[in-house]
Amino acid sequence: MTTSIRNITKHREQRYSYGLTLLREEMEKKYPMPKEEDVGKKVVLKGEGINLAFGGLQALMDINFELKEGELLAIIGPNGAGKTCLLNVVSGFYRAQEGEIYYRDRKITHMSSHGIAELGLCRTFQNIALYTGLTVIENLMAARHPHIKYNFLSGMLYFPWASDEEVRQRAICEDIVDFLEMDAVRNHVVGSLAYGLRKRTELGRALALEPRILLLDEPMAGMNRDEKEDMARFILDIYEFLKIPVVLIEHDMGVVMDVADRIMVFDFGKQIAEGTPDEITVNPKVISAYLGTEYAGV
Numbered sequence: 001m002t003t004s005i006r007n008i009t010k011h012r013e014q015r016y017s018y019g020l021t022l023l024r025e026e027m028e029k030k031y032p033m034p035k036e037e038d039v040g041k042k043v044v045l046k047g048e049g050i051n052l053a054f055g056g057l058q059a060l061m062d063i064n065f066e067l068k069e070g071e072l073l074a075i076i077g078p079n080g081a082g083k084t085c086l087l088n089v090v091s092g093f094y095r096a097q098e099g100e101i102y103y104r105d106r107k108i109t110h111m112s113s114h115g116i117a118e119l120g121l122c123r124t125f126q127n128i129a130l131y132t133g134l135t136v137i138e139n140l141m142a143a144r145h146p147h148i149k150y151n152f153l154s155g156m157l158y159f160p161w162a163s164d165e166e167v168r169q170r171a172i173c174e175d176i177v178d179f180l181e182m183d184a185v186r187n188h189v190v191g192s193l194a195y196g197l198r199k200r201t202e203l204g205r206a207l208a209l210e211p212r213i214l215l216l217d218e219p220m221a222g223m224n225r226d227e228k229e230d231m232a233r234f235i236l237d238i239y240e241f242l243k244i245p246v247v248l249i250e251h252d253m254g255v256v257m258d259v260a261d262r263i264m265v266f267d268f269g270k271q272i273a274e275g276t277p278d279e280i281t282v283n284p285k286v287i288s289a290y291l292g293t294e295y296a297g298v
């Protein structure tokens with residue numbers, strides 16, 4: 001295996017004095033950071049008996065999962081295994097025929113995707129979903145919209161506090177841009193950016209939404225090894241600075257081995273294994289699911 005991504009992250013503190021400070025302050029005003037004793041123990045997201053079918057195709061078969069406070073859970077599996085479907089069910093884009101989803105003891109199975117996002121389950125998409133005609137900063141500002149305290153009157157007339165609010169919101173977005181090392185392209189139109197930077201912008205957009213849980217659908221797909229390591233570093237730092245649990249979907253098993261606390265493996269809509277990275281690497285079912293793919297040499 002290549003260099004450990006966790007080691008790369010440790011050295012990062014020497015390069016940066018701060019990270020996501022403004023965003024974190026903003027988030028702490030609304031809810032407390034998780035308690036140390038809950039980390040790795042308290043369940044924040046749970047799926048029970050999820051079944052999803054499209055006609056005759058069973059995309060998810062009796063899926064059960066738990067995400068705990070402060071945990072980085074990776075979901076891996078070959079193409080078509082049902083990873084994106086699970087994220088779509090959790091975030092309310094698809095309706096499962098059977099099963100329930102709970103977010104911090106609240107049943108969210110029948111909530112709208114909009115309502116679920118407002119609760120703080122923020123996601124990125126496998127196929128990038130950004131305003132391609134807007135700049136990086138504008139995309140982040142658009143994502144801040146639900147958090148901006150304008151009222152109708154101050155929006156129509158000039159009031160000093162309305163512009164203060166705008167300045168503060170912009171500073172939060174600039175903070176995110178700095179964190180993602182995108183300063184040089186902050187005012188570039190997203191459509192003109194290279195693929196890796198668009199993926200990074202999408203991560204920034206999810207951050208601007210103030211996630212309480214981050215759901216990432218193949219944030220490193222189509223990237224080279226260096227870009228993947230950068231992305232993994234950002235994901236680990238987000239987890240460190242904001243203390244939010246992360247669900248990371250990935251097709252490439254190698255990348256998640258270094259970063260995940262726990263891994264769930266899907267194949268043909270079924271959950272075939274679950275465990276720590278060390279347990280997963282030697283699991284015969286996982287090895288056979290990946291035989292014939294690029295990770296045949298597990």
Ligand SMILES: Nc1ncnc2c1ncn2[C@@H]1O[C@H](COP(=O)(O)OP(=O)(O)O)[C@@H](O)[C@H]1O
Pocket residue numbers: 054057059077078079080081082083084085086
């Ligand atoms: N909207 C849909 N309509 C029909 N079939 C779908 C739809 N979305 C996903 N599927 C099918 O469900 C299966 C799982 O897909 P998906 O969750 O996207 O896999 P992956 O693990 O690669 O993310 C695939 O066979 C896919 O073709």
Ligand SMILES: [Mg+2]
Pocket residue numbers: 083084085126
């Ligand atoms: Mg997918």
